[in-house]
Amino acid sequence: MFCPKCRAEYREGFVECSDCQIPLVDQIPQEKEGDPDLELVTVLETRDPGILTIAKSLLAEAEIEFMDTAEGLQDFYGVGGLGGFQPLTGPARLQVSVRDEERAKSALQRLENS
Ligand SMILES: [Zn+2]
Numbered sequence: 001m002f003c004p005k006c007r008a009e010y011r012e013g014f015v016e017c018s019d020c021q022i023p024l025v026d027q028i029p030q031e032k033e034g035d036p037d038l039e040l041v042t043v044l045e046t047r048d049p050g051i052l053t054i055a056k057s058l059l060a061e062a063e064i065e066f067m068d069t070a071e072g073l074q075d076f077y078g079v080g081g082l083g084g085f086q087p088l089t090g091p092a093r094l095q096v097s098v099r100d101e102e103r104a105k106s107a108l109q110r111l112e113n114s
Helices: 049-061 071-080 098-113
Strands: 040-046 066-068 092-097
Touching: 040 049, 040 098, 049 066, 049 092, 049 098, 092 098
Parallel strands: none
Antiparallel strands: 040 092, 066 092
């Protein structure tokens, strides 16, 4: 059980948040669309799978959640094995939440310096 307001988690049997005095819900409601926290910004755009791999590990190391917009295509080419010639793929983009943008950029600076 969760408080929809403060998002505190309660054990089964509790019906009201002791802080907010409102009824608990089974699940925290989904974030509204357009929530600025969920807005994604592109922090890296590359056609080099090596750079992409390093960038992902830098973000993972910094504990930043990211989206890879070319993931599906990479899976496709991984299976097909087109020998590195990928005429249909655009650059892969790594996107992070706007709230992680600065951290992600500083994490990725290590990429440019190496
Ligand atoms: Zn509460």
